Amino acid sequence: MNRPLANSMSGGDPVRSVGLARGDVALEVRHLKTHFALRTGVLKAVDDVSFTLRRGDTLCVVGESGSGKSVTARSILQIVAAPGKIVGGEILLHGVGGDPDRVVDLATLDPRGKEIRAIRGREIAMIFQEPMSSLSPVHTIGRQIDESLRIHTDLDKRARRKRIIELLKRVEIPDAEHTIDRYPFEYSGGMRQRAMIAMALACNPVVLIADEPTTALDVTTQAEILDLIGELQDEFGMAVMFITHDMGVVAEIADRVCVMNLGEMVEAGPVEDVFHAPQHPYSRMLIGSAVKLEKPAPAKIAARARHADGPDDRAQILTVEGLGKEFTSHKGFFRSKSRTIKAVDNASLSLREGETLGIVGESGSGKTTLGRCLLRMIEPSSGTVSYRAGDGADIDITALDKRGLRRLYRDIRMIFQDPFGSLNPRMTVADLIGEPLKMMGWKQRRIRDRAADLLERVGLSADHLERYPHAFSGGQRQRICIARALAPEPRLIIADEATSALDVSIRAQVLDLLLDLQSQMSLSFIFVSHDISVVRYFCDRVAVMHRGRIVETGVATQVCDHPEHPYTKALLSAVPRPDPRDRRIHQRHRYVAEDHPTASTMEGP
Amino acid sequence: MTMDQTSSRAADPEDRAQEKQVDRADVAGQWQLMWWRFKRHRLAMVSAIIVLLIYLVALFAEFLAPEPPGETHTRYTYAPPQAIGLFVADEDGGSRFLPHVNGYTVEIDPVAVRRTFVSDPDAIIPIGLFVRSEPYLLMGFIPMQHKLIGPIEPGEPFYLLGADRLGRDMLSRIIHGARVSMSIGLVGVAVSLFLGVLLGGISGYYGGRTDTIIQRVIEFLKAIPTIPLWMGLAAAIPLAWSPLTVYFVITVLISLIGWTSLAREVRGRFLSMKTEDFVAAARLDGAGELRIIMRHMAPSFVSHIIATLTLAIPAMILAETALSFLGIGLRPPVVSWGVLLQEAQNVRAVATAPWLLTPGLAVVVSVLALNFLGDGLRDAADPYAH
Numbered sequence: 001m002n003r004p005l006a007n008s009m010s011g012g013d014p015v016r017s018v019g020l021a022r023g024d025v026a027l028e029v030r031h032l033k034t035h036f037a038l039r040t041g042v043l044k045a046v047d048d049v050s051f052t053l054r055r056g057d058t059l060c061v062v063g064e065s066g067s068g069k070s071v072t073a074r075s076i077l078q079i080v081a082a083p084g085k086i087v088g089g090e091i092l093l094h095g096v097g098g099d100p101d102r103v104v105d106l107a108t109l110d111p112r113g114k115e116i117r118a119i120r121g122r123e124i125a126m127i128f129q130e131p132m133s134s135l136s137p138v139h140t141i142g143r144q145i146d147e148s149l150r151i152h153t154d155l156d157k158r159a160r161r162k163r164i165i166e167l168l169k170r171v172e173i174p175d176a177e178h179t180i181d182r183y184p185f186e187y188s189g190g191m192r193q194r195a196m197i198a199m200a201l202a203c204n205p206v207v208l209i210a211d212e213p214t215t216a217l218d219v220t221t222q223a224e225i226l227d228l229i230g231e232l233q234d235e236f237g238m239a240v241m242f243i244t245h246d247m248g249v250v251a252e253i254a255d256r257v258c259v260m261n262l263g264e265m266v267e268a269g270p271v272e273d274v275f276h277a278p279q280h281p282y283s284r285m286l287i288g289s290a291v292k293l294e295k296p297a298p299a300k301i302a303a304r305a306r307h308a309d310g311p312d313d314r315a316q317i318l319t320v321e322g323l324g325k326e327f328t329s330h331k332g333f334f335r336s337k338s339r340t341i342k343a344v345d346n347a348s349l350s351l352r353e354g355e356t357l358g359i360v361g362e363s364g365s366g367k368t369t370l371g372r373c374l375l376r377m378i379e380p381s382s383g384t385v386s387y388r389a390g391d392g393a394d395i396d397i398t399a400l401d402k403r404g405l406r407r408l409y410r411d412i413r414m415i416f417q418d419p420f421g422s423l424n425p426r427m428t429v430a431d432l433i434g435e436p437l438k439m440m441g442w443k444q445r446r447i448r449d450r451a452a453d454l455l456e457r458v459g460l461s462a463d464h465l466e467r468y469p470h471a472f473s474g475g476q477r478q479r480i481c482i483a484r485a486l487a488p489e490p491r492l493i494i495a496d497e498a499t500s501a502l503d504v505s506i507r508a509q510v511l512d513l514l515l516d517l518q519s520q521m522s523l524s525f526i527f528v529s530h531d532i533s534v535v536r537y538f539c540d541r542v543a544v545m546h547r548g549r550i551v552e553t554g555v556a557t558q559v560c561d562h563p564e565h566p567y568t569k570a571l572l573s574a575v576p577r578p579d580p581r582d583r584r585i586h587q588r589h590r591y592v593a594e595d596h597p598t599a600s601t602m603e604g605p
Numbered sequence: 606m607t608m609d610q611t612s613s614r615a616a617d618p619e620d621r622a623q624e625k626q627v628d629r630a631d632v633a634g635q636w637q638l639m640w641w642r643f644k645r646h647r648l649a650m651v652s653a654i655i656v657l658l659i660y661l662v663a664l665f666a667e668f669l670a671p672e673p674p675g676e677t678h679t680r681y682t683y684a685p686p687q688a689i690g691l692f693v694a695d696e697d698g699g700s701r702f703l704p705h706v707n708g709y710t711v712e713i714d715p716v717a718v719r720r721t722f723v724s725d726p727d728a729i730i731p732i733g734l735f736v737r738s739e740p741y742l743l744m745g746f747i748p749m750q751h752k753l754i755g756p757i758e759p760g761e762p763f764y765l766l767g768a769d770r771l772g773r774d775m776l777s778r779i780i781h782g783a784r785v786s787m788s789i790g791l792v793g794v795a796v797s798l799f800l801g802v803l804l805g806g807i808s809g810y811y812g813g814r815t816d817t818i819i820q821r822v823i824e825f826l827k828a829i830p831t832i833p834l835w836m837g838l839a840a841a842i843p844l845a846w847s848p849l850t851v852y853f854v855i856t857v858l859i860s861l862i863g864w865t866s867l868a869r870e871v872r873g874r875f876l877s878m879k880t881e882d883f884v885a886a887a888r889l890d891g892a893g894e895l896r897i898i899m900r901h902m903a904p905s906f907v908s909h910i911i912a913t914l915t916l917a918i919p920a921m922i923l924a925e926t927a928l929s930f931l932g933i934g935l936r937p938p939v940v941s942w943g944v945l946l947q948e949a950q951n952v953r954a955v956a957t958a959p960w961l962l963t964p965g966l967a968v969v970v971s972v973l974a975l976n977f978l979g980d981g982l983r984d985a986a987d988p989y990a991h
Contacts, residue, residue, distance in 0.1 A: 039645075220987075232615050377885060377887065377888070377889070406891040409889050409890070410891065410892050413889065414885075414886070416882045416885070416886065417882075418882055421881055421882040421883060422882035422883050422886050423883060423886075424883040424886075424887070424901055424905075425905075425989040426634065426635045426636070426904045426905055427901075428632075428634075435887065435890040435892065436890040436891055439890055439891035439892055440891070466632050467631045467632050468632065468633065468634065470630075470631075470632065470989060471630070471631030471632070484886070572989075
């Protein structure tokens with residue numbers, strides 16, 4: 001696997017040589033300021049940021065959304081979107097054109113000029129977050145990698161193709177001789193990101209900027225990509241600037257860390273120091289939130305101790321037996337061929353009153369479909385879901401008619417992933433929270449009182465009733481969603497990735513709020529998530545899904561710490577932990593599924 | 606980089622005012638946000654005022670036009686436009702204020718045997734505002750006896766934009782033409798709105814086979830070349846029908862094609878909205894189908910529909926103009942811009958009387974204004990997109 005591709009290039013280099021040695025300074029950013037002149041004033045997206053990148057080193061820039069970390073990266077390449085503008089500071093790139101003494105200040109270059117274009121893709125390459133949208137759908141992968149070779153080198157066509165195939169092999173894309181002529185849609189998400197990396201490496205850059213390259217990927221794919229970037233860095237010796245919001249990833253790969261908050265760099269230093277002795281309150285909070293989610297919530301531990309003695313005698317609130325959902329797609333002329341995908345395959349679950357069940361799995365595992373089948377938002381193809389109502393009556397959800405479902409929706413509520421998409425922007429908070437009550441025939445007056453009460457319960461002010469969702473941040477919106485879910489006094493809440501769209505500090509707050517509400521109102525939860533740490537923190541029991549099947553069920557701590565199924569082992573060992581002394585994704589378990597034709601081609605619900 | 610971060614950093618006093626603004630935005634509904642956005646679009650604002658003025662002119666045509674549109678004066682065929690003068694020379698060498706136009710003297714070209722009008726500086730025709738005229742009914746029911754502007758002495762020649770083949774005042778005819786030309790767009794759009802929202806909504810909401818059938822019909826209609834289709838259908842209108850009936854039939858013909866794009870738009874909105882989380886949330890709140898459509902989905906595409914409609918009106922106006930110009934749309938004595946332009950069909954008329962083209966100018970101005978207005982509305986239509 002370790003083809004000496006880079007070495008062969010640095011000797012009789014077909015592309016170019018890099019003048020700098022390992023450990024030399026490659027890029028210096030000094031007092032960088034990038035401002036956006038908006039109608040409402042100047043937004044200081046990057047405000048006085050300084051750092052140094054050395055060859056062979058990885059610098060992680062970490063911060064929550066809106067901290068200016070992406071703008072910093074884009075400023076270096078002068079690709080900040082209008083009206084953003086670099087207003088001060090220096091960006092010194094060393095060793096330009098293979099000459100170790102030549103230094104260029106990128107901040108002074110014309111963003112459309114020849115000089116900066118000679119640097120983009122050649123001296124500094126960038127990988128973006130979303131591999132689907134950063135690759136052009138109408139050109140083959142090979143052509144797109146060829147682009148920078150054609151611009152920056154004078155290799156002939158055959159030599160370029162040979163190098164592209166080598167690059168693709170190097171990033172472990174199988175059957176590179178053929179896949180080079182494929183289009184991005186024929187690649188999986190992980191493969192696309194590999195192709196992006198191959199493209200970035202095509203000209204053997206001095207600096208590689210990776211802007212959240214693994215955020216859109218599953219943990220197991222993320223682990224592979226992180227591994228790959230590490231290997232390539234060892235081999236090519238480039239300096240890597242890695243932007244992420246995930247403290248686990250930082251701990252896993254960083255040599256140095258730079259913490260950003262609201263455009264300012266609040267702390268910078270070696271990874272050990274930042275993690276184990278953070279100086280700034282913001283970095284302490286950030287690392288604290290990440291570490292907090294490494295173990296179950298205190299409330300959970302206490303509750304578990306209470307139930308530890310004697311068998312659990314709480315009543316079953318929900319029982320799922322043999323639930324299945326098949327999607328059939330038609331293909332070919334006159335839809336002659338049909339193909340069936342089992343998104344959920346024979347799933348059985350049970351949930352007791354006051355209990356929290358986590359459903360974990362990667363994208364395409366069918367966890368969201370399962371959650372929606374429980375409420376018949378998607379009609380299940382087979383199996384039964386039975387719910388025990390508050391008065392002790394057993395209700396077969398799969399057999400309910402429309403009116404029955406509406407009554408059920410008062411008892412079982414749902415919280416969605418995206419706090420922006422799930423609140424109608426055209427309704428006030430009062431209307432949004434009051435909608436289910438209105439459907440129950442409540443009077444306007446009573447609805448308002450209840451909505452005000454609920455808002456305060458979820459930690460917002462009752463004054464906010466008349467506001468529209470656009471007045472709130474993501475975390476606040478999710479609180480509104482929770483208030484809406486609580487409105488008809490439900491007994492069970494299905495939360496579909498309810499915290500995935502939130503920043504890590506807010507994630508912990510929202511989880512604590514849910515725990516608080518659970519203890520006050522004796523709620524049961526089904527918590528669908530791809531995030532192991534959230535599940536460990538929040539859930540009593542866990543069901544692990546893989547390709548539509550539940551492969552393992554058990555007590556949360558048991559499954560998270562001592563998994564039994566090989567897939568669970570692989571999944572858990574791929575999760576990076578926020579501790580730089582415990583780097584482990586190199587030693588992760590790998591799981592190759594015995595292939596059965598279920599959800600393999602399905603991405604998302 | 607959300608806005609709340611800007612406001613949280615707004616510590617210095619000059620940002621205080623903005624904070625107030627942000628608070629106001631917090632409780633602003635979609636129409637308020639749209640209005641704020643639309644106001645920022647200068648060109649659209651100006652266009653909106655122009656469009657409004659044009660419709661006011663159409664509404665009060667009888668009062669604004671100096672003459673009834675059909676009034677002929679054989680003495681003044683192809684009379685050129687007159688200029689308004691404000692002062693006249695006195696006998697004692699001074700000048701006094703008297704708004705007026707100059708009369709014409711007729712010269713006969715002995716070679717071509719053609720009459721030409723020359724402005725006569727000595728023939729002063731005083732004009733005024735709110736002058737008396739023949740009694741008429743404003744908008745068909747308000748009896749009036751005054752015109753906004755005209756010669757003080759009734760019967761004197763007053764042609765600000767010249768006269769046509771029969772000595773009819775072009776200005777009056779353009780003003781009256783605005784009524785038909787601008788309203789045919791509205792009526793046509795109303796018909797296509799009804800068809801488009803109904804069929805597009807059904808298509809998008811139910812999907813499946815219904816959707817397929819409606820979409821194939823739309824494709825079929827779109828595939829028919831419009832001009833020949835209109836010509837064919839217009840040829841079928843009996844000559845004996847009254848101008849009003851013809852007018853109605855023409856609007857229906859025009860909107861026959863117009864509804865298709867609107868239906869597509871509505872269908873697209875329905876399809877994308879059906880999968881939105883907030884619609885799913887409304888369903889889980891226990892809302893019925895009708896409530897989901899009316900309360901949760903409709904508000905978010907009404908604004909888009911208004912913008913699309915505004916952009917559809919100019920197409921209707923142009924269609925009417927084209928049809929009437931070709932002689933298969935409205936016919937005299939109905940006055941519309943297209944009908945007026947028929948006069949400009951022959952080269953000789955255009956060469957000797959270029960003012961016959963002024964209705965074209967009216968078409969250009971109103972179509973442009975409506976287009977800019979529609980653009981502004983479309984940009985403002987979704988205040989939540991970033």
